[in-house]
Amino acid sequence: METARVKTPLGFATIIGDENGISSITVSDGGLIPTLIPKALQEAVTQLNEYFDGKRTDFTLELNPEGTEFQQKVWSALLEIPYGKTRTYLDQSKVLGDVKAIRAVASANGKNPLWIVVPCHRVIGSDGSLTGYAGGLWRKKWLLEHENPTKQQSLF
Incomplete structure (x- = not known):
């Protein structure tokens, strides 16, 4: 596995992966020094930069996260939430076919190893709150506002 660290508007992203795909993208507040970008991770860095520059609304990376079969199913469902849209944890449970699995779905969302690329930030509480x-x-607030900025209405 290879590692790259890059500065983003939200902190330092650490990207881990190889020729089989990206296995992890995490974010931290600082203290990390950006690194040279290995060839296997260059496309991930490019696509993240395009996302933050407002030039990309979806990712076309080869993904290779580690997780249980249930977690993989939850993460795949997250990929279906369109850019600029949100879904509640209850809606996410319904998509997965079991409304009683809401806590398990929320737990799997919390273990998502692919920050931004697998958009768990688009899942909100039933009351519209930014939870978990x-x-x-x-x-999470920054990402949702980035994807759906409030347009100033014309005064005239």
Whole structure:
């Protein structure tokens, strides 16, 4: 596995992967020094930069996260949430076919190893609240606003 660290508007992203795909993208507040980007991770860095620059709304990376069969199913369902849209944890449970699995779905969302690329930040509470985000709620808020900025209405 190879590792790259890059600066983003939300902190330092650490990307781990190889020729079989990206297995992890995490974010931290700092203290990390950006690294040279290994060839296997260059496309991931490019696509993340395009996302933050507002030039990319979906990712076309080969993904290779480790997780249980249930976690993989939950993460695949997250990929179906369109850019700029949100879904509640209950809706996510319904998509997966079991409304009683809401807590298990929320737990699997929290273990998502692919920050931003697998958009768990697009899942919100039933009351519209920003709940449960491993990267910090301020990052979740930032990402949702980035994907769906409020347009100023014309005064005239």
